[in-house]
Amino acid sequence: MKILTTFLLVSTVLAAASAATAAPSSRHYKGQRLAASAHVTITEARRLALQARPGVVTAQELEKEPGRSGLRYSFDIKAEGKIFEVGVDAQTGQVLENTVEGAHPD
Numbered sequence: 001m002k003i004l005t006t007f008l009l010v011s012t013v014l015a016a017a018s019a020a021t022a023a024p025s026s027r028h029y030k031g032q033r034l035a036a037s038a039h040v041t042i043t044e045a046r047r048l049a050l051q052a053r054p055g056v057v058t059a060q061e062l063e064k065e066p067g068r069s070g071l072r073y074s075f076d077i078k079a080e081g082k083i084f085e086v087g088v089d090a091q092t093g094q095v096l097e098n099t100v101e102g103a104h105p106d
Contacts, residue, residue: 029060030062032062034062038062038073040073040090040091042060042073044093045073046060046073049075049095050075052095052098053079053084054079055077055078055079055084056078056079057076057077058076058083060075060076061073061074068089069089069090071090073087073088073090075087076101084099085101086098
């Protein structure tokens with residue numbers, strides 16, 4: 001019984017650790033130093049990105065980009081067996097991109 005309990009505990013801890021690494025939290029992300037210049041928080045941008053492309057966020061960052069407002073959140077979202085890049089304007093919340101990773105709109 002003790003071995004089964006230990007096994008279940010270890011399995012639960014490993015599953016939780018795996019889930020934590022698979023979906024980054026909105027507390028830490030690349031480009032976080034730029035957040036003071038953004039009108040939209042990463043939490044709100046993540047919600048908008050997942051509304052546009054439901055799935056699991058595997059990477060996220062806030063980056064300077066030429067054009068538009070010049071600042072955008074970029075999310076990699078795993079859905080339908082593919083990785084999609086969803087970009088959200090950090091000033092307006094507008095979804096700027098929602099494409100398969102590596103594909104570029106013409």
